[in-house]
Amino acid sequence: xxxxxxxxxxxxxxxxxxxxxxxxxxxxxxxxxxxxxxxxxxxxxxxxxxxxxxxxxxxxxxxxxxxxxxxxxxxxxxxxxxxxxxx
Numbered sequence: 032x033x034x035x036x037x038x039x040x041x042x043x044x045x046x047x048x049x050x051x052x053x054x055x056x057x058x059x060x061x062x063x064x065x066x067x068x069x070x071x072x073x074x075x076x077x078x079x080x081x082x083x084x085x086x087x088x089x090x091x092x093x094x095x096x097x098x099x100x101x102x103x104x105x106x107x108x109x110x111x112x113x114x115x116x117x118x
Contacts, residue, residue: 033115041115048108052101056093060086 033041067082094101 060090063089
């Protein structure tokens with residue numbers, strides 16, 4: 032049975048893993064969105080797909096470049112959880 036300290040440590044690890052995996056994607060897509068919004072405001076073109084397509088392309092590129100690392104982190108964490116369940 033896990034103690035409350037071990038559960039707190041586990042929840043902290045879950046939070047850190049979520050930030051490590053989701054953080055870069057969210058920050059870069061937000062930066063791309065701000066740049067596109069500035070361009071839309073400057074040119075007065077307010078088309079929804081103009082902001083969606085570049086973000087989609089950038090997120091796809093990020094996932095292609097870092098997807099393997101993200102999966103390794105998730106796999107390591109899953110193995111750690113299963114080891115805790117078995118132990």
